[in-house]
Amino acid sequence: MARRTKEQAAETREQLLDAAERVFHAKGVARATLDDIARDAGMTRGAIYWHFKNKTDIFTAMCDRVTLPMQAMLDAQLADPGEDPLGQLASDGARILSLVASDPRTLRVFEIILFKTELSEVVAEVMAEEAERAATCRNQLATILRAAQQKGQIPAHVDCYLAAFALNGYLIGCIREWLELREFDLAQRAEWLMQTFYMGLRHAPPLDAA
Amino acid sequence: MARRTKEQAAETREQLLDAAERVFHAKGVARATLDDIARDAGMTRGAIYWHFKNKTDIFTAMCDRVTLPMQAMLDAQLADPGEDPLGQLASDGARILSLVASDPRTLRVFEIILFKTELSEVVAEVMAEEAERAATCRNQLATILRAAQQKGQIPAHVDCYLAAFALNGYLIGCIREWLELREFDLAQRAEWLMQTFYMGLRHAPPLDAA
DNA sequence: GTGTTTACAAACATACACGTATGTATCTAA
DNA sequence: TTAGATACATACGTGTATGTTTGTAAACAC
Numbered sequence: 262m263a264r265r266t267k268e269q270a271a272e273t274r275e276q277l278l279d280a281a282e283r284v285f286h287a288k289g290v291a292r293a294t295l296d297d298i299a300r301d302a303g304m305t306r307g308a309i310y311w312h313f314k315n316k317t318d319i320f321t322a323m324c325d326r327v328t329l330p331m332q333a334m335l336d337a338q339l340a341d342p343g344e345d346p347l348g349q350l351a352s353d354g355a356r357i358l359s360l361v362a363s364d365p366r367t368l369r370v371f372e373i374i375l376f377k378t379e380l381s382e383v384v385a386e387v388m389a390e391e392a393e394r395a396a397t398c399r400n401q402l403a404t405i406l407r408a409a410q411q412k413g414q415i416p417a418h419v420d421c422y423l424a425a426f427a428l429n430g431y432l433i434g435c436i437r438e439w440l441e442l443r444e445f446d447l448a449q450r451a452e453w454l455m456q457t458f459y460m461g462l463r464h465a466p467p468l469d470a471a
Numbered sequence: 472m473a474r475r476t477k478e479q480a481a482e483t484r485e486q487l488l489d490a491a492e493r494v495f496h497a498k499g500v501a502r503a504t505l506d507d508i509a510r511d512a513g514m515t516r517g518a519i520y521w522h523f524k525n526k527t528d529i530f531t532a533m534c535d536r537v538t539l540p541m542q543a544m545l546d547a548q549l550a551d552p553g554e555d556p557l558g559q560l561a562s563d564g565a566r567i568l569s570l571v572a573s574d575p576r577t578l579r580v581f582e583i584i585l586f587k588t589e590l591s592e593v594v595a596e597v598m599a600e601e602a603e604r605a606a607t608c609r610n611q612l613a614t615i616l617r618a619a620q621q622k623g624q625i626p627a628h629v630d631c632y633l634a635a636f637a638l639n640g641y642l643i644g645c646i647r648e649w650l651e652l653r654e655f656d657l658a659q660r661a662e663w664l665m666q667t668f669y670m671g672l673r674h675a676p677p678l679d680a681a
Numbered sequence: 682g683t684g685t686t687t688a689c690a691a692a693c694a695t696a697c698a699c700g701t702a703t704g705t706a707t708c709t710a711a
Numbered sequence: 712t713t714a715g716a717t718a719c720a721t722a723c724g725t726g727t728a729t730g731t732t733t734g735t736a737a738a739c740a741c
Contacts, residue, residue, distance in 0.1 A: 476739095506729095
Protein backbone atom coordinates (compact mmCIF):
# COMPACT_ATOMS: atom_id res chain seq x y z
CA MET A 262 0.00 0.00 0.00
CA ALA A 263 1.07 3.48 -0.78
CA ARG A 264 2.10 5.92 1.84
CA ARG A 265 -0.45 8.66 2.36
CA THR A 266 -0.27 12.22 3.61
CA LYS A 267 -0.58 13.06 7.28
CA GLU A 268 -4.13 14.27 6.81
CA GLN A 269 -5.12 11.11 5.00
CA ALA A 270 -3.58 8.99 7.74
CA ALA A 271 -5.47 10.93 10.39
CA GLU A 272 -8.59 10.35 8.34
CA THR A 273 -8.09 6.59 8.26
CA ARG A 274 -7.52 6.65 12.02
CA GLU A 275 -10.92 8.28 12.46
CA GLN A 276 -12.45 5.77 10.07
CA LEU A 277 -11.00 2.95 12.10
CA LEU A 278 -12.53 4.42 15.26
CA ASP A 279 -15.87 4.75 13.48
CA ALA A 280 -15.62 1.12 12.43
CA ALA A 281 -14.70 0.12 15.98
CA GLU A 282 -17.88 1.82 17.21
CA ARG A 283 -20.02 -0.12 14.77
CA VAL A 284 -18.36 -3.47 15.33
CA PHE A 285 -18.13 -3.21 19.13
CA HIS A 286 -21.77 -2.20 19.15
CA ALA A 287 -22.83 -5.09 16.96
CA LYS A 288 -20.75 -7.92 18.44
CA GLY A 289 -19.66 -6.73 21.86
CA VAL A 290 -16.09 -5.77 22.67
CA ALA A 291 -14.84 -9.23 23.54
CA ARG A 292 -16.37 -10.96 20.52
CA ALA A 293 -15.28 -8.24 18.12
CA THR A 294 -12.20 -9.13 16.11
CA LEU A 295 -9.57 -6.68 14.97
CA ASP A 296 -10.12 -8.17 11.54
CA ASP A 297 -13.83 -7.36 11.83
CA ILE A 298 -13.00 -3.73 12.53
CA ALA A 299 -10.42 -3.47 9.76
CA ARG A 300 -12.73 -5.02 7.16
CA ASP A 301 -15.61 -2.76 8.25
CA ALA A 302 -13.32 0.21 7.60
CA GLY A 303 -12.34 -1.27 4.24
CA MET A 304 -8.78 -2.03 5.32
CA THR A 305 -6.72 -4.77 6.91
CA ARG A 306 -5.36 -5.40 10.37
CA GLY A 307 -2.10 -3.81 9.33
CA ALA A 308 -3.72 -0.41 9.49
CA ILE A 309 -4.98 -1.05 13.01
CA TYR A 310 -1.64 -2.23 14.31
CA TRP A 311 -0.05 0.86 12.82
CA HIS A 312 -2.34 3.33 14.55
CA PHE A 313 -3.06 1.43 17.78
CA LYS A 314 -1.20 -0.89 20.10
CA ASN A 315 -3.94 -3.48 20.46
CA LYS A 316 -7.67 -3.88 21.01
CA THR A 317 -7.62 -2.18 24.42
CA ASP A 318 -5.86 0.80 22.89
CA ILE A 319 -8.40 1.31 20.13
CA PHE A 320 -11.21 0.87 22.66
CA THR A 321 -9.99 3.61 24.98
CA ALA A 322 -9.33 5.92 22.03
CA MET A 323 -12.90 5.36 20.91
CA CYS A 324 -14.25 6.15 24.39
CA ASP A 325 -12.12 9.26 24.78
CA ARG A 326 -13.62 10.73 21.64
CA VAL A 327 -16.96 11.16 23.44
CA THR A 328 -16.10 11.24 27.16
CA LEU A 329 -13.39 13.91 27.04
CA PRO A 330 -15.76 16.64 25.75
CA MET A 331 -18.30 15.71 28.44
CA GLN A 332 -15.70 15.86 31.17
CA ALA A 333 -14.69 19.29 29.90
CA MET A 334 -18.32 20.35 30.20
CA LEU A 335 -18.43 19.31 33.85
CA ASP A 336 -15.13 21.04 34.58
CA ALA A 337 -16.48 24.29 33.21
CA GLN A 338 -19.59 23.91 35.35
CA LEU A 339 -17.45 23.36 38.42
CA ALA A 340 -15.27 26.40 37.73
CA ASP A 341 -18.29 28.69 37.89
CA PRO A 342 -21.00 27.36 40.26
CA GLY A 343 -23.29 30.30 39.50
CA GLU A 344 -26.22 31.63 41.54
CA ASP A 345 -28.47 28.58 41.24
CA PRO A 346 -26.20 25.51 41.60
CA LEU A 347 -29.01 23.00 41.92
CA GLY A 348 -30.92 24.38 38.96
CA GLN A 349 -27.73 24.51 36.91
CA LEU A 350 -26.95 20.92 37.83
CA ALA A 351 -30.45 19.86 36.87
CA SER A 352 -30.26 21.46 33.43
CA ASP A 353 -26.77 20.01 33.00
CA GLY A 354 -28.05 16.53 33.70
CA ALA A 355 -30.93 17.12 31.32
CA ARG A 356 -28.42 18.27 28.71
CA ILE A 357 -26.46 15.04 29.08
CA LEU A 358 -29.61 12.97 28.74
CA SER A 359 -30.59 14.96 25.65
CA LEU A 360 -27.14 14.50 24.19
CA VAL A 361 -27.41 10.76 24.56
CA ALA A 362 -30.76 10.87 22.80
CA SER A 363 -29.72 13.16 19.96
CA ASP A 364 -26.08 12.48 19.09
CA PRO A 365 -25.67 9.09 17.41
CA ARG A 366 -22.01 8.76 18.35
CA THR A 367 -22.64 9.48 22.03
CA LEU A 368 -25.55 7.07 21.91
CA ARG A 369 -23.52 4.24 20.41
CA VAL A 370 -20.52 4.65 22.71
CA PHE A 371 -22.71 4.82 25.81
CA GLU A 372 -24.42 1.65 24.73
CA ILE A 373 -21.07 -0.02 24.24
CA ILE A 374 -19.79 1.07 27.63
CA LEU A 375 -22.97 0.17 29.50
CA PHE A 376 -23.94 -3.04 27.74
CA LYS A 377 -21.18 -4.34 25.58
CA THR A 378 -18.04 -4.17 27.67
CA GLU A 379 -16.91 -6.74 30.16
CA LEU A 380 -14.81 -5.43 32.99
CA SER A 381 -12.59 -8.16 34.36
CA GLU A 382 -9.38 -8.56 36.28
CA VAL A 383 -7.66 -8.92 32.94
CA VAL A 384 -8.38 -5.32 32.02
CA ALA A 385 -7.57 -4.09 35.50
CA GLU A 386 -5.62 -1.07 34.22
CA VAL A 387 -8.61 0.24 32.32
CA MET A 388 -10.83 -0.39 35.33
CA ALA A 389 -8.52 1.45 37.67
CA GLU A 390 -8.41 4.63 35.65
CA GLU A 391 -12.14 4.44 35.02
CA ALA A 392 -12.76 4.12 38.77
CA GLU A 393 -10.54 7.14 39.39
CA ARG A 394 -12.41 9.14 36.76
CA ALA A 395 -15.74 8.19 38.34
CA ALA A 396 -14.50 9.15 41.81
CA THR A 397 -13.38 12.54 40.53
CA CYS A 398 -16.77 13.05 38.93
CA ARG A 399 -18.56 12.14 42.17
CA ASN A 400 -16.42 14.54 44.16
CA GLN A 401 -17.11 17.33 41.71
CA LEU A 402 -20.83 16.68 41.98
CA ALA A 403 -20.59 16.63 45.78
CA THR A 404 -18.79 19.98 45.74
CA ILE A 405 -21.52 21.53 43.62
CA LEU A 406 -24.21 20.04 45.86
CA ARG A 407 -22.51 21.50 48.94
CA ALA A 408 -22.58 24.90 47.24
CA ALA A 409 -26.31 24.41 46.71
CA GLN A 410 -26.65 23.41 50.35
CA GLN A 411 -24.99 26.64 51.51
CA LYS A 412 -27.52 28.57 49.48
CA GLY A 413 -30.31 26.74 51.27
CA GLN A 414 -31.45 24.73 48.28
CA ILE A 415 -30.87 21.44 50.10
CA PRO A 416 -31.56 20.66 53.79
CA ALA A 417 -28.49 21.00 56.01
CA HIS A 418 -28.72 17.41 57.25
CA VAL A 419 -28.20 15.89 53.80
CA ASP A 420 -24.92 14.06 53.21
CA CYS A 421 -23.85 15.64 49.93
CA TYR A 422 -21.46 12.86 49.04
CA LEU A 423 -24.23 10.32 49.37
CA ALA A 424 -26.48 12.62 47.36
CA ALA A 425 -23.84 12.86 44.63
CA PHE A 426 -23.69 9.08 44.63
CA ALA A 427 -27.45 8.88 44.23
CA LEU A 428 -27.44 11.51 41.49
CA ASN A 429 -24.75 9.77 39.53
CA GLY A 430 -26.55 6.45 39.87
CA TYR A 431 -29.81 8.02 38.81
CA LEU A 432 -28.31 9.52 35.68
CA ILE A 433 -26.52 6.36 34.60
CA GLY A 434 -29.54 4.28 35.52
CA CYS A 435 -31.91 6.45 33.48
CA ILE A 436 -29.60 6.28 30.48
CA ARG A 437 -29.33 2.54 30.88
CA GLU A 438 -33.07 2.03 31.14
CA TRP A 439 -33.80 4.29 28.20
CA LEU A 440 -31.25 2.51 26.04
CA GLU A 441 -33.08 -0.72 26.75
CA LEU A 442 -36.50 0.77 26.17
CA ARG A 443 -36.47 3.59 23.54
CA GLU A 444 -40.20 4.05 23.87
CA PHE A 445 -40.38 7.80 24.50
CA ASP A 446 -38.43 10.94 23.60
CA LEU A 447 -35.77 11.12 26.28
CA ALA A 448 -34.87 14.72 25.44
CA GLN A 449 -38.47 15.76 26.07
CA ARG A 450 -38.68 14.03 29.46
CA ALA A 451 -35.14 14.84 30.57
CA GLU A 452 -36.06 18.05 32.39
CA TRP A 453 -38.88 16.38 34.30
CA LEU A 454 -36.70 13.43 35.28
CA MET A 455 -34.02 15.71 36.68
CA GLN A 456 -36.44 18.10 38.38
CA THR A 457 -38.23 15.22 40.07
CA PHE A 458 -34.97 13.91 41.45
CA TYR A 459 -33.96 17.32 42.79
CA MET A 460 -37.36 17.68 44.42
CA GLY A 461 -36.44 14.54 46.34
CA LEU A 462 -33.20 16.16 47.49
CA ARG A 463 -35.03 19.30 48.58
CA HIS A 464 -37.39 17.23 50.74
CA ALA A 465 -34.93 14.54 51.75
CA PRO A 466 -35.53 13.04 55.21
CA PRO A 467 -32.77 13.04 57.85
CA LEU A 468 -30.37 10.12 57.63
CA ASP A 469 -31.47 8.39 60.83
CA ALA A 470 -35.04 8.12 59.57
CA ALA A 471 -34.13 4.56 58.61
CA MET B 472 -15.61 -41.72 35.79
CA ALA B 473 -18.04 -43.61 37.85
CA ARG B 474 -21.73 -43.03 37.76
CA ARG B 475 -23.05 -41.20 40.83
CA THR B 476 -26.41 -41.01 42.57
CA LYS B 477 -29.02 -38.47 41.55
CA GLU B 478 -28.36 -36.38 44.61
CA GLN B 479 -24.64 -36.35 43.97
CA ALA B 480 -25.25 -35.33 40.35
CA ALA B 481 -27.50 -32.49 41.47
CA GLU B 482 -24.76 -31.48 43.86
CA THR B 483 -22.15 -31.30 41.12
CA ARG B 484 -24.57 -29.24 39.05
CA GLU B 485 -24.77 -26.71 41.86
CA GLN B 486 -20.99 -26.81 42.23
CA LEU B 487 -20.63 -26.07 38.53
CA LEU B 488 -22.96 -23.08 38.89
CA ASP B 489 -20.96 -21.89 41.90
CA ALA B 490 -17.79 -22.19 39.85
CA ALA B 491 -19.41 -20.34 36.95
CA GLU B 492 -20.21 -17.47 39.33
CA ARG B 493 -16.62 -17.23 40.47
CA VAL B 494 -15.07 -17.55 37.02
CA PHE B 495 -17.53 -15.25 35.24
CA HIS B 496 -16.95 -12.75 37.99
CA ALA B 497 -13.19 -12.95 37.75
CA LYS B 498 -12.71 -13.06 33.99
CA GLY B 499 -15.94 -11.76 32.49
CA VAL B 500 -18.40 -13.99 30.66
CA ALA B 501 -16.78 -13.78 27.24
CA ARG B 502 -13.23 -14.39 28.44
CA ALA B 503 -14.27 -17.19 30.78
CA THR B 504 -13.57 -20.65 29.40
CA LEU B 505 -15.67 -23.71 30.02
CA ASP B 506 -12.44 -25.37 31.02
CA ASP B 507 -11.85 -22.61 33.58
CA ILE B 508 -15.24 -23.29 35.11
CA ALA B 509 -14.80 -27.05 35.14
CA ARG B 510 -11.33 -26.89 36.72
CA ASP B 511 -12.58 -24.40 39.32
CA ALA B 512 -15.22 -26.95 40.27
CA GLY B 513 -12.58 -29.69 40.34
CA MET B 514 -13.90 -31.44 37.22
CA THR B 515 -13.54 -31.47 33.47
CA ARG B 516 -15.57 -30.06 30.61
CA GLY B 517 -17.32 -33.39 30.30
CA ALA B 518 -19.32 -32.58 33.41
CA ILE B 519 -20.41 -29.24 32.00
CA TYR B 520 -21.50 -30.68 28.67
CA TRP B 521 -23.48 -33.31 30.52
CA HIS B 522 -25.46 -30.84 32.65
CA PHE B 523 -25.66 -27.90 30.25
CA LYS B 524 -25.98 -27.37 26.54
CA ASN B 525 -23.30 -24.68 26.22
CA LYS B 526 -21.95 -21.54 27.85
CA THR B 527 -25.17 -19.57 27.31
CA ASP B 528 -27.13 -22.33 29.01
CA ILE B 529 -24.99 -22.38 32.12
CA PHE B 530 -25.08 -18.58 32.22
CA THR B 531 -28.86 -18.33 32.23
CA ALA B 532 -29.10 -21.13 34.80
CA MET B 533 -26.73 -19.19 37.02
CA CYS B 534 -28.81 -16.01 36.66
CA ASP B 535 -32.10 -17.78 37.32
CA ARG B 536 -30.83 -19.00 40.67
CA VAL B 537 -30.94 -15.44 42.01
CA THR B 538 -33.46 -13.59 39.80
CA LEU B 539 -36.32 -16.06 40.08
CA PRO B 540 -36.70 -15.62 43.87
CA MET B 541 -36.61 -11.83 43.46
CA GLN B 542 -39.27 -11.92 40.77
CA ALA B 543 -41.41 -14.02 43.09
CA MET B 544 -41.00 -11.34 45.74
CA LEU B 545 -42.28 -8.63 43.39
CA ASP B 546 -45.21 -10.82 42.29
CA ALA B 547 -46.29 -11.26 45.90
CA GLN B 548 -46.06 -7.51 46.44
CA LEU B 549 -48.23 -6.92 43.38
CA ALA B 550 -50.86 -9.42 44.48
CA ASP B 551 -51.48 -7.47 47.68
CA PRO B 552 -50.88 -3.71 47.24
CA GLY B 553 -51.71 -2.98 50.87
CA GLU B 554 -52.74 0.29 52.48
CA ASP B 555 -49.49 2.19 51.88
CA PRO B 556 -48.32 1.26 48.35
CA LEU B 557 -45.63 3.91 48.12
CA GLY B 558 -44.21 3.10 51.55
CA GLN B 559 -44.32 -0.61 50.78
CA LEU B 560 -42.55 -0.01 47.48
CA ALA B 561 -39.92 2.04 49.24
CA SER B 562 -39.17 -0.63 51.82
CA ASP B 563 -39.19 -3.24 49.05
CA GLY B 564 -36.57 -1.30 47.13
CA ALA B 565 -34.56 -0.90 50.30
CA ARG B 566 -34.84 -4.64 50.86
CA ILE B 567 -33.45 -5.34 47.40
CA LEU B 568 -30.55 -2.97 47.99
CA SER B 569 -29.86 -4.60 51.35
CA LEU B 570 -30.00 -8.03 49.76
CA VAL B 571 -27.37 -7.02 47.24
CA ALA B 572 -25.19 -5.79 50.07
CA SER B 573 -25.64 -8.78 52.36
CA ASP B 574 -26.02 -11.91 50.22
CA PRO B 575 -22.73 -12.83 48.53
CA ARG B 576 -24.39 -14.79 45.77
CA THR B 577 -26.79 -11.99 44.85
CA LEU B 578 -23.88 -9.58 44.97
CA ARG B 579 -21.71 -11.63 42.63
CA VAL B 580 -24.43 -12.34 40.09
CA PHE B 581 -25.52 -8.71 39.97
CA GLU B 582 -21.95 -7.70 39.37
CA ILE B 583 -21.69 -10.22 36.57
CA ILE B 584 -24.89 -9.04 34.93
CA LEU B 585 -24.13 -5.34 35.26
CA PHE B 586 -20.43 -5.31 34.54
CA LYS B 587 -19.24 -8.57 33.12
CA THR B 588 -21.72 -9.50 30.44
CA GLU B 589 -21.65 -8.31 26.87
CA LEU B 590 -25.01 -8.15 25.20
CA SER B 591 -24.62 -8.48 21.45
CA GLU B 592 -26.59 -9.52 18.44
CA VAL B 593 -25.09 -12.96 18.88
CA VAL B 594 -26.95 -13.52 22.12
CA ALA B 595 -30.13 -11.93 20.78
CA GLU B 596 -32.35 -14.64 22.27
CA VAL B 597 -31.13 -13.94 25.76
CA MET B 598 -31.54 -10.22 25.19
CA ALA B 599 -35.09 -10.60 23.93
CA GLU B 600 -36.34 -12.52 26.95
CA GLU B 601 -34.46 -10.19 29.28
CA ALA B 602 -36.12 -7.17 27.65
CA GLU B 603 -39.50 -8.83 28.07
CA ARG B 604 -38.78 -9.54 31.73
CA ALA B 605 -37.74 -5.93 32.28
CA ALA B 606 -40.89 -4.65 30.55
CA THR B 607 -43.06 -6.82 32.78
CA CYS B 608 -41.26 -5.52 35.84
CA ARG B 609 -41.76 -1.91 34.73
CA ASN B 610 -45.45 -2.50 34.15
CA GLN B 611 -45.84 -4.05 37.57
CA LEU B 612 -44.13 -1.07 39.15
CA ALA B 613 -46.35 1.30 37.18
CA THR B 614 -49.44 -0.53 38.41
CA ILE B 615 -48.34 -0.22 42.02
CA LEU B 616 -47.52 3.47 41.52
CA ARG B 617 -50.98 4.08 40.07
CA ALA B 618 -52.47 2.49 43.18
CA ALA B 619 -50.39 4.91 45.24
CA GLN B 620 -51.64 7.73 43.05
CA GLN B 621 -55.27 6.82 43.72
CA LYS B 622 -54.56 7.01 47.42
CA GLY B 623 -53.21 10.52 46.95
CA GLN B 624 -49.59 9.65 47.67
CA ILE B 625 -48.46 10.94 44.28
CA PRO B 626 -49.75 14.06 42.42
CA ALA B 627 -52.43 13.25 39.84
CA HIS B 628 -50.44 14.79 36.99
CA VAL B 629 -47.55 12.32 37.30
CA ASP B 630 -47.12 9.81 34.46
CA CYS B 631 -46.80 6.61 36.45
CA TYR B 632 -45.16 4.70 33.63
CA LEU B 633 -42.45 7.32 33.37
CA ALA B 634 -42.12 7.26 37.14
CA ALA B 635 -41.72 3.48 37.08
CA PHE B 636 -39.04 3.94 34.47
CA ALA B 637 -37.24 6.42 36.69
CA LEU B 638 -37.59 4.20 39.74
CA ASN B 639 -36.20 1.19 37.94
CA GLY B 640 -33.31 3.23 36.60
CA TYR B 641 -32.63 4.66 40.03
CA LEU B 642 -32.49 1.24 41.65
CA ILE B 643 -30.25 -0.31 39.02
CA GLY B 644 -28.11 2.82 38.91
CA CYS B 645 -27.64 2.87 42.69
CA ILE B 646 -26.67 -0.79 42.69
CA ARG B 647 -24.28 -0.15 39.85
CA GLU B 648 -22.65 2.81 41.53
CA TRP B 649 -22.34 1.05 44.85
CA LEU B 650 -20.76 -1.99 43.22
CA GLU B 651 -18.13 0.30 41.77
CA LEU B 652 -17.60 2.18 45.00
CA ARG B 653 -18.16 -0.02 48.10
CA GLU B 654 -17.28 2.86 50.40
CA PHE B 655 -20.27 2.82 52.71
CA ASP B 656 -22.79 0.34 54.12
CA LEU B 657 -25.48 0.14 51.46
CA ALA B 658 -27.95 -1.61 53.74
CA GLN B 659 -27.71 1.27 56.20
CA ARG B 660 -28.31 3.96 53.56
CA ALA B 661 -30.87 2.00 51.53
CA GLU B 662 -33.90 3.40 53.36
CA TRP B 663 -32.71 6.98 52.96
CA LEU B 664 -31.96 6.49 49.27
CA MET B 665 -35.43 5.14 48.59
CA GLN B 666 -37.23 7.69 50.78
CA THR B 667 -35.41 10.54 49.08
CA PHE B 668 -36.48 9.29 45.67
CA TYR B 669 -40.11 8.94 46.74
CA MET B 670 -40.03 12.43 48.16
CA GLY B 671 -39.19 13.54 44.64
CA LEU B 672 -42.24 11.72 43.32
CA ARG B 673 -44.47 13.30 45.96
CA HIS B 674 -43.31 16.76 44.91
CA ALA B 675 -42.86 16.06 41.21
CA PRO B 676 -43.53 19.04 38.92
CA PRO B 677 -46.08 18.79 36.09
CA LEU B 678 -44.74 17.32 32.87
CA ASP B 679 -44.92 20.52 30.81
CA ALA B 680 -42.67 22.34 33.28
CA ALA B 681 -39.85 21.58 30.84
C1' DG C 682 -26.25 -61.51 38.70
C1' DT C 683 -26.54 -59.41 34.35
C1' DG C 684 -27.63 -55.66 31.20
C1' DT C 685 -28.40 -51.04 30.61
C1' DT C 686 -28.08 -46.44 31.58
C1' DT C 687 -25.91 -42.67 33.93
C1' DA C 688 -22.34 -39.30 34.96
C1' DC C 689 -18.69 -38.00 33.98
C1' DA C 690 -13.21 -38.07 32.02
C1' DA C 691 -10.10 -38.12 28.23
C1' DA C 692 -8.80 -37.58 23.59
C1' DC C 693 -9.40 -35.49 19.21
C1' DA C 694 -10.57 -32.53 15.35
C1' DT C 695 -11.56 -27.98 13.89
C1' DA C 696 -11.45 -23.25 13.77
C1' DC C 697 -10.30 -18.82 14.77
C1' DA C 698 -7.90 -14.68 16.68
C1' DC C 699 -3.76 -12.66 17.88
C1' DG C 700 0.88 -10.90 17.33
C1' DT C 701 4.61 -10.40 14.43
C1' DA C 702 7.43 -10.46 10.58
C1' DT C 703 7.98 -9.10 6.17
C1' DG C 704 6.81 -6.85 1.76
C1' DT C 705 5.95 -2.62 -0.80
C1' DA C 706 4.43 1.60 -2.77
C1' DT C 707 4.33 6.25 -1.90
C1' DC C 708 5.61 10.62 0.46
C1' DT C 709 9.20 13.76 2.09
C1' DA C 710 13.45 15.90 2.94
C1' DA C 711 18.07 16.90 1.76
C1' DT D 712 17.17 12.68 -7.33
C1' DT D 713 17.53 9.51 -4.05
C1' DA D 714 17.63 7.62 0.61
C1' DG D 715 14.92 6.85 4.24
C1' DA D 716 10.67 7.03 6.67
C1' DT D 717 5.81 6.27 6.48
C1' DA D 718 1.37 3.85 5.97
C1' DC D 719 -0.34 0.32 5.21
C1' DA D 720 -1.14 -5.09 3.09
C1' DT D 721 0.04 -9.90 3.25
C1' DA D 722 1.57 -14.12 5.20
C1' DC D 723 2.75 -17.12 8.88
C1' DG D 724 3.21 -19.38 13.39
C1' DT D 725 1.09 -20.23 17.64
C1' DG D 726 -2.05 -20.62 21.24
C1' DT D 727 -6.41 -21.66 22.64
C1' DA D 728 -11.58 -22.44 22.96
C1' DT D 729 -15.17 -25.23 21.29
C1' DG D 730 -17.98 -29.24 20.12
C1' DT D 731 -17.91 -34.08 19.68
C1' DT D 732 -16.67 -38.64 20.24
C1' DT D 733 -15.19 -42.37 22.76
C1' DG D 734 -14.03 -44.71 27.10
C1' DT D 735 -15.48 -46.37 31.67
C1' DA D 736 -16.92 -47.39 36.25
C1' DA D 737 -20.58 -47.23 39.22
C1' DA D 738 -25.69 -47.13 40.00
C1' DC D 739 -30.05 -48.99 39.02
C1' DA D 740 -33.62 -51.89 36.93
C1' DC D 741 -35.02 -56.52 36.44
